[in-house]
Amino acid sequence: MIGRREVIGLVGGAAAWPIAAHAQQPERMRRVGVLAPRAEDDRSFVASLRALQLGLQKLGWTDGSNVQINVRWAAGDFERLSALAKELVSMAPDVLFSSSTPVAAALRRETSSIPIVFVQVSDPIGEGFVANLARPGGNMTGLTNFEPAMGGKWLSMLKEIAPRVRQVGLLFNPQTAPGGGLYHSRAIEDAAASFDVRPIAIPVRESAEIEPAIIAFARDPNGGLFVLSDTFNTVHRALIIGLAAQYRLPAMYAFREFVAEGGLISYGIDTIEPFRQAAAYVDRILKGQKPADLPVQAPTKYQLVINLKTAKALGLTVPQTLLVAADEVIE
Numbered sequence: 001m002i003g004r005r006e007v008i009g010l011v012g013g014a015a016a017w018p019i020a021a022h023a024q025q026p027e028r029m030r031r032v033g034v035l036a037p038r039a040e041d042d043r044s045f046v047a048s049l050r051a052l053q054l055g056l057q058k059l060g061w062t063d064g065s066n067v068q069i070n071v072r073w074a075a076g077d078f079e080r081l082s083a084l085a086k087e088l089v090s091m092a093p094d095v096l097f098s099s100s101t102p103v104a105a106a107l108r109r110e111t112s113s114i115p116i117v118f119v120q121v122s123d124p125i126g127e128g129f130v131a132n133l134a135r136p137g138g139n140m141t142g143l144t145n146f147e148p149a150m151g152g153k154w155l156s157m158l159k160e161i162a163p164r165v166r167q168v169g170l171l172f173n174p175q176t177a178p179g180g181g182l183y184h185s186r187a188i189e190d191a192a193a194s195f196d197v198r199p200i201a202i203p204v205r206e207s208a209e210i211e212p213a214i215i216a217f218a219r220d221p222n223g224g225l226f227v228l229s230d231t232f233n234t235v236h237r238a239l240i241i242g243l244a245a246q247y248r249l250p251a252m253y254a255f256r257e258f259v260a261e262g263g264l265i266s267y268g269i270d271t272i273e274p275f276r277q278a279a280a281y282v283d284r285i286l287k288g289q290k291p292a293d294l295p296v297q298a299p300t301k302y303q304l305v306i307n308l309k310t311a312k313a314l315g316l317t318v319p320q321t322l323l324v325a326a327d328e329v330i331e
Contacts, residue, residue: 007117007286009121015030023098023182027066029066029067029068030061030065030067030068030094030286031068031070031091031092031093031094031095032053032056032067032068032069032070032093032094032095032096032097032282032286033068033070033072033089033091033093033095033096033097033099034049034052034069034070034071034072034088034096034097035071035072035074035084035085035088035090035096035097035099035106035107036049036071036072036073036074036099036103036234037074037076037078037081037099037100037103037231037233038073038074038075038076038231038234038235038264039073039075039076040073040075042235043203044257044271045099047272048099048271048272049071049231049275051272051273051275051276051279052097052275052276052278052279052282053069054276054279055275055276055277055279055280056069056279056282056283057282058279059087059279059283060283061282061286065066065199067286069183070088070093072084072087072088074103076232076235076236078102078176078231078232079105079138081102081106082106082109082110083109083117083124084106085103085106085109085110087109088107088110089107089110089111089157092114094114094115094285094286095114095115095116095117095282095285095286096111096114096115096116096117097117097118097119097278097282098116098117098118098119098142099118099119099120099275100119100120100121100176100231100312101121101122101123101177101178101231101263102175102176102231103118103126103175103231104116104118104121104124104129104140104142105127105129106128108128108129108140111139112138113139114139114307115139115140115141115285115290115291115293115318116139116140116141116142117140117141117142117273117278117281117282117285117291118140118141118142118143119142119143119145119274119278120143120145120271120274121142121143121144121178122144122145122146122178122179122183122184122229123143123144123178123179123183124136124142124296125214126139126178126179126183127178127179130296131290133294133295133296133298134295135292135295136291136292136293136295136296137292137294137314138292139292140291141281141291141292141294141295141296142274142276142278142281142296142297143274143278143296143297143298143299144296144297144298144299145186145229145268145269145274145299146229146254146268146269146299147298147299148183148186148187149159149187150184150187150188150216150267150268151184151185151186151188151189151191152187152190152191153190153267154252154254154267155188155192155195155197155226155252156187156191156193156195156227157252157265157267157304157322158224158226158250158252158265159195159197160319160321160322161250161264161265161306161311161316161318161319161322162224162250162314162316163199163224164222165222165223165224165250166198166222166223167197167198167199167200167220167222167224168188168192168197168198168199168200168223168224168225168226168315169200169201169202169214169224169225169226169249170184170185170188170199170200170201170202170203170226170228171202171210171213171214171225171226171227171228171230171233171240172184172185172201172202172203172204172228172230172232172240173203173204173230173232173233174203174205175205175232175325176230176231176232177228177229177230177232178229178230181201181203181228183228184228184229185201186229187201188226188294190254197224202214202217204232207239210236210239210240211239211243214240214243214244214249215243215245215247216247218247218248218249222250224250224251224252225244225249225251225252226248226251226252226254226264227240227244227251227253227254228254228256229255229268232255232256234255237257237258237261237263238261240256240258241261241262241263242262243265244264245262245310245313245314246315248315250264250265250314250316251263251264251265252265252266252267253268254266254267254268255268255269255271256268256270256271256294256303256305256328257271259305259306259307259310259330260272260305260307260330262307262310263307263310264306264307264310264314264316265304265305265306265307265322266303266304266305267302267303267304267305268302268303269299269301269302269303270301270303273326277297281294287302303327303328304322304325304327304328305326305327305328305329305330306318306322306323306326306328306329306330307330308329308330308331309330309331
């Protein structure tokens, strides 16, 4: 039992304690590691990353104040992903953030314990990132960007805008495309017969192969191009868009940014929105939740974007049905 004199002594001693001892200790700076597949001057990706940052800020996480966001840029050099992933993991961040399948795979090879939030991953189960969508079960969760039936929808829209197309080239990099290019191409191949179209795989493994591959495909008449959802294609989109125009190939793209930069037509997700939504998962993990318990989210909305100027240059008349259905028409 503490006596009266001891109580007085404790109170008196407490009055003499330094003020800092009474103050609440500052919260530990949290760290988020971001592995970016593109270059630091890629305006489209920078806008998406900004959406993640603003989303975190709305949830109370301000970069440089209570969270530190460390970004490593691969700048389209996919051989650097492993080294950059290793560097980020060595910094022991609280959460890792990845965009695209090859980036998520690079991070997963380096850690099975640090939480990873991914976006723009087409087939997280097939890639082995999660056990199932409802209960991921490991250290990864996030947002997918497509559904398997998307390939048939792409083909239907391309045939509607370019009915003379009789063969379609499927452009992808087997080293970076989801499922080595099979995830989307299978759906296109399954639907091709009903549209009287012959699909032809165009695998390219480096940027120097893109032009000769497209030139070889364009030699046969009535061809169209499918630029599959692939980070490699996105990084080299300016070259691909230019070649499609040069060789007069009606091309279907997975993302709006291709059409905004001169491509013909795209059907896919708004690429900025998943970054904004992913901020909520980063927030929940920073507050103690486990990625294993956070379900992988699938897209709920896709956008159709058409470039009328490009259609005119290719001699195509966009049918009214597509114009009415389009979320955006670029003139």
